[in-house]
Amino acid sequence: MSLFIRIELNPAAEVVASLAGLCPVNIFAARDGRVVVLEERQDECTLCELCLKAAPPGSIRIHKLYSDEVLSG
Numbered sequence: 001m002s003l004f005i006r007i008e009l010n011p012a013a014e015v016v017a018s019l020a021g022l023c024p025v026n027i028f029a030a031r032d033g034r035v036v037v038l039e040e041r042q043d044e045c046t047l048c049e050l051c052l053k054a055a056p057p058g059s060i061r062i063h064k065l066y067s068d069e070v071l072s073g
């Protein structure tokens with residue numbers, strides 16, 4: 001379980017296959033034709049927002065657990 005960051009994908013983001021190779025710290029992976037979040041890696045997120053720009057608006061939410069702030073594309 002992550003301490004600082006929790007990343008939430010909705011179904012519109014799960015079909016964006018490019019996410020799996022785009023994250024610089026490998027938080028996403030392809031599983032059975034869908035993109036999933038590797039939960040054990042969430043705290044590595046650098047908040048670069050590349051995933052937010054690549055996915056449909058609002059389909060990824062990055063929760064900063066330490067501040068209640070949420071980033072969303």
Ligand code: SF4
Pocket residue numbers: 007022023024025026027044045046047048049050051052062
């Ligand atoms: S914001 Fe950047 S580091 Fe964080 S999950 Fe998205 S692509 Fe990866």
